[in-house]
Amino acid sequence: MRFDLTDLQLFAHIADSGSITAGARLAHLALPSASARVRGLEQALGVPLLRRGRRGVEPTEAGLALLRHARIIGRQVEDLRGDLAQFADGLKGQIRLLCNTSAMTEFLPDALAAFLAAHPGLGVDLEERPSRDIVQAVAEGVADIGIITDAVDSAALQTFAVCDDTLVLAMARNHPLARQLGQRRSMAFADALDHDFLGLAGDSALQQYATGQAARLGRRLHCNIRLRSFEAVCRMCAAGAGVALLPATAAHRHDDERLLKTVKLTDDWAARKLLVCVRDRSTLPAPARELLAALLD
Incomplete structure (x- = not known):
């Protein structure tokens, strides 16, 4: 049984995008040609590789096995090019x-x-x-x-x-939580969850991590605004707009005017x-x- 590198690359694009149309575009193929290649793969292997639905496609069990090998082969080809270059x-x-x-x-x-x-x-x-x-x-x-x-x-x-990638809480020095803490320099994450947070926009990995830690406590992390950079988050924090979970390096780097109070977390997961x-x-x-x-x- 012969496998065409273009077929394998196409299948990986389709699986990653969840769409034959998008996969064809990523592989620089016309949609009819891409569909024919997928059908040819399924006929050659004798098993369905994609499960078609109203919202797109997803690999079957056989498709997942093919995808795994297609990715390995794709990386080996790239490695070959890199080593010879x-x-x-x-x-x-x-x-x-x-x-x-x-x-x-x-x-x-x-x-x-x-x-x-x-x-x-x-x-x-x-x-x-x-x-x-x-x-x-x-x-x-x-x-x-x-x-x-x-x-x-x-x-x-x-x-x-x-x-180190230690996480801290940052807030304005006159924020209610800062006044509540007084001279204390550490606290548990759970004790901050009654306050509004400033988060990162989009699919930020850190935002997902913070949301997950709150969920493990049976709580919800309430973000009243999401911003696109640590610098913007620190500026909004300094203005008193909320509390933020940040890497200690970011909190210190974006606090030139020393307007923020940073607090260590006693939770083990924060010392990363x-x-x-x-x-x-x-x-x-x-x-x-x-x-x-x-x-x-």
């Missing part, structure tokens, strides 16, 4: 890097900028995701490198600690570390090995 005009390639919110805003900017300046032939496909999703993606070969917190189970991967994770350092393609070394430095 270094013998041409210097190291070239595309690296898939996933990271959580703190890494995206606090850890990566300087490290990644310096790396890309030193390796102009390389590109980095960077995406923010929750740490748990990153572990799964790296384990499945969807990403080369991940940056996660030590709060998730990453036993199946090789991990390397790079820095950032870890760089890979499936196997020795089998990374050359560009990813270079980036890993730069991140660990």
Whole structure:
């Protein structure tokens, strides 16, 4: 049985997007051609690969098995290109890097900028995701490198600690919670949940993490506004608009005028570390090995 790389890439795009139309567009194929390729795969294998519904498509059990191998093969092809490219005009390639919110805003900017300046032939496909999703993606070969917190189970991967990622509560010095705390410099997360929070917009990994911790306490995290950056959150906090859960580094960096009161959390989950994770350092393609070394430095 022969498998066409284009068919495998197309199937991965369809599974990821949940749509044959979107998958065809990502694979740069006309819709009739993409549909015919999927039917050809199903006929060759003798099993349905997609479950069609009103809201799109999703892989069947057989489709999930094919998807897993399609991703592995796709990554191997990219690794091959990356390893051979270094013998041409210097190291070239595309690296898939996933990271959580703190890494995206606090850890990566300087490290990644310096790396890309030193390796102009390389590109980095960077995406923010929750740490748990990153572990799964790296384990499945969807990403080369991940940056996660030590709060998730990453036993199946090789991990390397790079820095602390302690979470704190930030608020204006005249906020009711700040007055309630007085001289206290620490508190439990549960004791802050009666107050309005400032959150991050979109699918922020940190926002999902904060919401999940509140849910574990049987509580709801009420965000009266969502903003797009830690800087904006800190400015709104300083103006008294609410309380925010932030990395300690972000709270201190965006408080030049010392308008914020930052409070340590007594919850164990707030004392986090950032870890760089890979499936196997020795089998990374050359560009990813270079980036890993730069991140660990």
